[in-house]
Amino acid sequence: MILFFGTRNGKATQQALNNVRCSHCQQENTLALVEQGNYFHLFWIKLFKIQTNRFTECSHCKRVYFENEFTPAMKSEIS
Template identity: 55%
Template sequence: MKNSSFVVMILFFGTRSGKKQTKTLSNVSCPHCSQTGTLTAITQPNYVHLFWIPIFKLKTSQFAECSHCKRGFYKEEFTSEMERAL
């Protein structure tokens, strides 16, 4: 009879969102409805993780929303005024 043994190792890896940060952009007007002080910017990093431990930051997503007209803006749509306020 032959004795054989083998080891199976399972790795859990993938991507996961980090802690979301919000910031009110006061003194900045909405490009859509022109209301001032109604924009909120949301920044959220995404990490590569191994066994649910973040290893390194993959990218950071940014988004802004106007509380008056509910219009959303991606990072590529930010005005220079919005960029300065961040």
């Protein structure tokens, strides 16, 4: 019997961050929080979430901020 298991990425969700300024290009309301879960699967059935990747992206300058680069304004918008 062959076991198929490993990790899969869940669906990425996006949430716009309002009234937050991008510290790179100084544009407001251009940032979106992207969340993607990473799941352990057995026969492609998701069993449990291993980790969640979270980052914000600016739609204007395409700058990506990882969690350790979030500004206090970003953190207060992310609930």
